[in-house]
Amino acid sequence: MKGSYLGELEELILLTVGVLFPDAYGVAVMDELKAQAGRSLNISAVHAVLTRLEEKGYVKSEMGQPTEERGGRRKRIFTLTAAGKNVLEESQALRNQLYAMIPKPAFEFKLT
Amino acid sequence: MKSRPPKWADNFLSWYCREDLLDEIQGDLYELYERESRGSKRAANWQFVWNVIRFFRIKNIKKKKPAPDTNLVTAAMLMNNLLVFIRNFRRNPGHSILSLFGLSIAFACTFLIALWVINEFSFDRFHQDSDRLYKVISHVDANSSIQTEFVAGFNINTESIPEVEEATHISTGSRWPHELCFWPENETGDCVYFNGVYASPSLFSTFSFPIISGDPDPLKDVAQIAISESMAKTLYGEESPLGKIIKIDGTKEVAVAAIFQDIPSQSSITFDFALPFSILKRQWGIDDNALQSQFFNVYLKTSTQMPAGQLSEKLNQPTVIGEEYLANKITYEAVPLTDWHLNNSYENGKSAGGRIEYVRLFILIAMFVLAMAVINFVNLSTAKATLRAKEIGVRKAIGAVKSSLVVQFMSESFMMVIAAFLLGLGWTILILPTFNTIIDDHVTLSLIGGMNIVYLLIFLVTVAVLAGIYPSAVLSSFQSSEIMKGLKNTGGSLNIRKVLMAVQLCLSLGIILFSTVIYFQLDFIKAKNLGFDKENMIRVEPTYNLLKTYDAFKTEALKSGVITNMTVTNANPMVIGSNTIAVDWQGKSPDSQISFQTIGTIHNFPEMFGLEIQEGRDFLPVQQTKDSLASEALISKTAVAFFGFENPIGQKIRIHDYLDCEIVGVVNDFHTSSLKESMQPVIIYRNVITQLSGIYVKYKPGEAEAALKAIAKSYETFEPNTTIKYWFQDETFDSLYKTETIASKLVLAFSGISILIAIIGIVGLATFNTMRKTKEIGVRRVFGASHSESLLVLLKEFVWVSLLAIVVAVPLAWFASQKWLNTYAYRTAMPWMAFLLISALAVVLIVGIIWIQGQKTIATNPTKSLRSE
Numbered sequence: 001m002k003g004s005y006l007g008e009l010e011e012l013i014l015l016t017v018g019v020l021f022p023d024a025y026g027v028a029v030m031d032e033l034k035a036q037a038g039r040s041l042n043i044s045a046v047h048a049v050l051t052r053l054e055e056k057g058y059v060k061s062e063m064g065q066p067t068e069e070r071g072g073r074r075k076r077i078f079t080l081t082a083a084g085k086n087v088l089e090e091s092q093a094l095r096n097q098l099y100a101m102i103p104k105p106a107f108e109f110k111l112t
Numbered sequence: 113m114k115s116r117p118p119k120w121a122d123n124f125l126s127w128y129c130r131e132d133l134l135d136e137i138q139g140d141l142y143e144l145y146e147r148e149s150r151g152s153k154r155a156a157n158w159q160f161v162w163n164v165i166r167f168f169r170i171k172n173i174k175k176k177k178p179a180p181d182t183n184l185v186t187a188a189m190l191m192n193n194l195l196v197f198i199r200n201f202r203r204n205p206g207h208s209i210l211s212l213f214g215l216s217i218a219f220a221c222t223f224l225i226a227l228w229v230i231n232e233f234s235f236d237r238f239h240q241d242s243d244r245l246y247k248v249i250s251h252v253d254a255n256s257s258i259q260t261e262f263v264a265g266f267n268i269n270t271e272s273i274p275e276v277e278e279a280t281h282i283s284t285g286s287r288w289p290h291e292l293c294f295w296p297e298n299e300t301g302d303c304v305y306f307n308g309v310y311a312s313p314s315l316f317s318t319f320s321f322p323i324i325s326g327d328p329d330p331l332k333d334v335a336q337i338a339i340s341e342s343m344a345k346t347l348y349g350e351e352s353p354l355g356k357i358i359k360i361d362g363t364k365e366v367a368v369a370a371i372f373q374d375i376p377s378q379s380s381i382t383f384d385f386a387l388p389f390s391i392l393k394r395q396w397g398i399d400d401n402a403l404q405s406q407f408f409n410v411y412l413k414t415s416t417q418m419p420a421g422q423l424s425e426k427l428n429q430p431t432v433i434g435e436e437y438l439a440n441k442i443t444y445e446a447v448p449l450t451d452w453h454l455n456n457s458y459e460n461g462k463s464a465g466g467r468i469e470y471v472r473l474f475i476l477i478a479m480f481v482l483a484m485a486v487i488n489f490v491n492l493s494t495a496k497a498t499l500r501a502k503e504i505g506v507r508k509a510i511g512a513v514k515s516s517l518v519v520q521f522m523s524e525s526f527m528m529v530i531a532a533f534l535l536g537l538g539w540t541i542l543i544l545p546t547f548n549t550i551i552d553d554h555v556t557l558s559l560i561g562g563m564n565i566v567y568l569l570i571f572l573v574t575v576a577v578l579a580g581i582y583p584s585a586v587l588s589s590f591q592s593s594e595i596m597k598g599l600k601n602t603g604g605s606l607n608i609r610k611v612l613m614a615v616q617l618c619l620s621l622g623i624i625l626f627s628t629v630i631y632f633q634l635d636f637i638k639a640k641n642l643g644f645d646k647e648n649m650i651r652v653e654p655t656y657n658l659l660k661t662y663d664a665f666k667t668e669a670l671k672s673g674v675i676t677n678m679t680v681t682n683a684n685p686m687v688i689g690s691n692t693i694a695v696d697w698q699g700k701s702p703d704s705q706i707s708f709q710t711i712g713t714i715h716n717f718p719e720m721f722g723l724e725i726q727e728g729r730d731f732l733p734v735q736q737t738k739d740s741l742a743s744e745a746l747i748s749k750t751a752v753a754f755f756g757f758e759n760p761i762g763q764k765i766r767i768h769d770y771l772d773c774e775i776v777g778v779v780n781d782f783h784t785s786s787l788k789e790s791m792q793p794v795i796i797y798r799n800v801i802t803q804l805s806g807i808y809v810k811y812k813p814g815e816a817e818a819a820l821k822a823i824a825k826s827y828e829t830f831e832p833n834t835t836i837k838y839w840f841q842d843e844t845f846d847s848l849y850k851t852e853t854i855a856s857k858l859v860l861a862f863s864g865i866s867i868l869i870a871i872i873g874i875v876g877l878a879t880f881n882t883m884r885k886t887k888e889i890g891v892r893r894v895f896g897a898s899h900s901e902s903l904l905v906l907l908k909e910f911v912w913v914s915l916l917a918i919v920v921a922v923p924l925a926w927f928a929s930q931k932w933l934n935t936y937a938y939r940t941a942m943p944w945m946a947f948l949l950i951s952a953l954a955v956v957l958i959v960g961i962i963w964i965q966g967q968k969t970i971a972t973n974p975t976k977s978l979r980s981e
Contacts (some may be wrong), residue, residue: 014947026140043140044166051171054857069146 525580
């Protein structure tokens with residue numbers, strides 16, 4: 001087991017896969033990341049992360065239909081797995097929990 | 113139009129990428145490309161390439177396929193391959209024997225040429241220090257041109273060059289005093305002529321001429337002689353010759369001091385005996401000073417290998433060459449001895465090749481012939497493949513992979529090549545004696561040894577791979593489903609076959625045309641009027657005694673009736689050989705260095721050689737005496753122009769600084785050397801008989817035997833102590849063009865072989881073509897096509913091929929032979945009629961072969977051909 005640690009980029013992509021349901025594949029994920037987070041990644045990097053996520057069991061994939069613009073090549077459509085949903089929720093919860101623990105005065109920015 | 117990503121990058125991607133990932137990766141890249149290319153196409157291309165490179169990661173790269181259950185090449189499979197090969201051979205013996213035969217003949221050709229080439233290149237390499245041996249030649253700047261002599265001064269002072277270890281002077285020649293007659297000890301019969309040298313003591317240490325027995329240093333300036341093993345055997349049989357006394361010319365006694373091994377045939381220095389220079393001085397009757405001013409063959413051995421140019425520079429230092437020679441515009445050049453044999457032709461002071469050109473020509477021919485045979489092999493095996501398509505289909509259907517088919521066809525190719533090699537070796541051994549007669553040399557298979565065996569193996573493998581790679585690639589890529597359905601896709605290979613055939617025809621035509629030109633030129637030379645008579649003439653080597661009694665000898669010989677005339681000269685007008693610049697006349701410009709050819713002779717020379725007196729008069733028929741050295745001279749027309757005389761008659765000239773002559777007449781020009789040279793100026797002067805060196809005897813046409821007998825009888829009467837030595841003039845003439853004659857014979861032989869191979873190729877392809885078109889012709893016949901129309905179907909494919917070959921081959925051969933002809937000053941016109949005729953004959957031959965081949969198919973009842981299958 002590769003451990004449940006989720007890198008920042010992995011988390012972002014995992015989220016994007018969720019957002020794009022049911023049409024999350026390499027190029028779409030890359031575009032969405034650019035649009036939402038302003039991160040421009042090389043397509044090969046996206047593929048690498050997606051493969052890693054699949055190995056960790058957070059996403060699963062199946063081959064989609066070929067389209068003309070892809071020169072007749074099929075897409076690999078990624079969808080979240082239950083484990084993927086869990087890991088997202090966990091990280092979400094962890095953030096919320098930690099965020100809630102920040103004492104109020106820490107947010108009071110006064111001009112000094 | 114929709115733009116496409118760079119193909120190579122795409123191919124690269126498909127090549128490396130894992131198959132299960134390829135679809136999505138390629139799809140994504142295409143999609144991105146599509147989007148990008150709406151903008152700049154260049155940028156899109158770059159982006160695509162970049163992405164392909166970025167995807168090149170370990171995870172994405174194809175894993176090596178797991179090995180199949182069995183090893184690809186097993187012994188059983190190879191056995192099966194062999195079996196199939198033999199079965200195929202048996203089923204289709206005609207085809208297989210054709211390609212085997214063609215290939216083996218080409219191999220034999222290649223071997224013979226290779227042996228000859230190896231032999232040529234091994235000249236002078238048997239010396240232990242062959243890389244440190246140099247020959248010194250001298251260039252004489254004669255104003256208009258530079259003359260190169262292959263000798264150097266005896267006084268060359270090499271001691272001041274530290275690099276030079278040894279300098280050896282060798283005096284060689286083909287007549288007295290180098291050609292001497294020796295009496296065998298136990299026989300009373302004739303004396304035997306041997307050719308020898310006079311050399312410096314270092315002869316046997318500079319060169320590797322091993323001494324078998326006797327003094328290891330036999331030429332230490334005393335009366336000693338070293339003789340070769342075979343000479344010792346001839347003279348003394350099994351007895352030891354050491355210490356025996358030999359009388360040179362019956363007067364000078366020398367003792368046999370050493371016996372050396374016979375000089376190998378690959379030596380440019382050859383001799384049967386060696387004598388010290390002290391004997392030469394006595395022979396010539398000259399003193400040390402006179403010897404110093406003579407020119408001989410000079411060889412240097414340096415302590416380390418050094419560039420020849422560097423050595424030449426040192427040789428031309430005033431301390432080495434001498435101020436006098438420098439003032440006479442003489443320069444020395446050192447040439448590596450190992451290069452000498454192949455590059456000993458000089459033009460205007462520059463190396464102009466020599467035998468190396470023939471070596472190159474034959475290497476080229478060997479390569480051509482071999483290429484033709486390999487093309488045949490490829491053509492025939494791919495053609496045959498269509499007939500074997502079913503076998504391949506079945507093999508593929510039951511699971512043969514492409515690589516195993518490649519192995520199969522490669523191994524077939526190897527088997528064929530090995531079979532052809534063995535057969536070719538057989539031919540070579542059979543032909544070798546004939547070949548040796550033609551080239552007048554003794555080449556043996558033993559030349560192949562050491563590194564050459566490795567080269568031979570590399571050569572064999574290369575030929576096998578070349579011959580097998582295309583057939584195996586074509587055959588193994590047949591799709592089994594298509595074969596089984598009967599769709600034979602051979603279009604592509606048909607085109608390549610045509611191209612190959614065109615190349616082959618082109619090569620063959622080229623060789624034939626070139627050999628025609630050589631033949632025509634030799635014919636031209638033989639028929640060329642040299643300007644003097646050379647027929648029915650024998651040259652006899654006289655002795656001093658014979659010359660003294662010349663008049664009586666002549667009267668005696670003429671009595672026989674078959675001998676009609678006789679004269680004496682000091683040079684053969686056919687090959688005067690040496691030139692002299694030592695000719696003085698009034699009005700000669702001081703730096704003029706015109707070189708003349710001179711013939712010293714007696715009064716009846718012009719009459720004897722059929723020269724025409726064009727101006728002035730002939731020699732007066734009075735005896736020339738020693739006292740009246742002021743003499744008459746005739747000059748050739750060319751010489752008149754060289755002298756620059758308005759009226760040559762009565763002009764005084766001085767030859768060799770002592771011989772004053774008056775020009776009494778002008779004779780027609782005649783060729784005094786090979787026709788490669790242009791006409792040279794000739795001076796014919798009268799001289800005292802005893803200073804001349806060749807008796808020329810003219811006999812009645814067709815009476816050579818009787819004339820020889822008569823002259824030998826008279827010779828014996830006047831000179832009982834020696835055996836007659838004679839040459840026929842026309843044989844001497846032939847020897848002038850020996851290289852050309854050999855070359856023409858060989859080229860002719862090889863062009864014959866190239867025709868044979870080309871015919872094999874055409875027959876093979878025609879057979880195959882007919883087989884392929886059997887049905888088509890059947891259908892055509894059913895629909896009423898006539899005989900000739902059906903033939904046209906078969907011819908169509910070959911006509912263009914042969915026309916193309918002719919169009920390419922004729923200009924190439926024309927150009928090449930023109931280049932060769934340009935080496936002759938006198939040459940035949942281009943035999944364009946022959947070119948035309950040969951091209952026409954080639955077409956007729958091709959059409960004829962196809963006609964014969966096709967006849968059977970066309971004549972068959974179409975119902976038969978259409979029913980087959």
